[in-house]
Amino acid sequence: MDMTGRWAGVAAIGWSALYVASKVHLALEERLGVTGGPHVPPERYAAYGPGEVARAQWANAAVGLLVIAVAATALLTLRHRAARWTVLTALGTCTLVAAVGAAGMLGGALLTDRGGAPFGAYCAIWTALLALTTTDLHRRTRASAVRCAESSPATRSGRGFLVGQDAGEPLQ
Numbered sequence: 769m770d771m772t773g774r775w776a777g778v779a780a781i782g783w784s785a786l787y788v789a790s791k792v793h794l795a796l797e798e799r800l801g802v803t804g805g806p807h808v809p810p811e812r813y814a815a816y817g818p819g820e821v822a823r824a825q826w827a828n829a830a831v832g833l834l835v836i837a838v839a840a841t842a843l844l845t846l847r848h849r850a851a852r853w854t855v856l857t858a859l860g861t862c863t864l865v866a867a868v869g870a871a872g873m874l875g876g877a878l879l880t881d882r883g884g885a886p887f888g889a890y891c892a893i894w895t896a897l898l899a900l901t902t903t904d905l906h907r908r909t910r911a912s913a914v915r916c917a918e919s920s921p922a923t924r925s926g927r928g929f930l931v932g933q934d935a936g937e938p939l940q
Contacts, residue, residue, distance in 0.1 A: 773903070774904075776897050777843045780898050783890075783897055784832050795828075803887065806873075806877075806882040838858045842905045863899050867895040869888075872888075
C-alpha cells in the first residue's frame with residue numbers, strides 16, 4: 769500500500785471516530801442533531817418518545833463504528849477475492865453516504881438559512897478520505913488480481929484463461 773492510501777485510511781478512521789464521539793455526546797445529553805449541523809427546533813422532539821432520542825443517537829454512533837470497522841478492514845491485506853470486493857463495496861457505500869451528507873448539508877446551508885455548513889464541510893472531508901481509501905483498496909485489488917493471473921498454472925504454461933487458447937491467440 770502506498771503512503772497516500774495508508775494515510776487516508778488512518779485519517780478516515782480518526783475522522784469517523786470524531787463522528788462517533790459527537791453522537792455519543794448527543795446520546796448522553798438526549799439531543800437531536802449533529803455537531804456543526806443545523807439547529808434542531810424543540811418541536812422536532814415531539815416525534816420521539818421517552819429515551820428514543822438517545823437510542824437514535826446511539827444507533828448513529830453504531831453506524832460510525834461500522835464505518836471505522838470497514839475503513840480499518842480496508843487497510844488489511846485481504847487474500848480472498850470475495851472479501852476484497854465485499855469491503856470495497858461497503859467502503860464505496862460509506863463514501864457515497866458521506867458525499868450525500870456533504871451535498872445536503874452544504875446545499876441546505878447555502879440555499880437556506882438553516883445552517884449546517886460546518887457539518888457539511890466535515891462530511892466533504894470525510895468523503896475525500898473515504899474516497900482515497902476506496903481508490904487505494906481498488907488499486908490493491910486490481911494489483912492482486914494481476915499477481916494471481918501471472919502466477920496461475922495456465923499463464924505459466926503459455927496457455928490463456930480460456931480452454932484451448934494459446935498465448936497471443938485472439939479471443940473468439
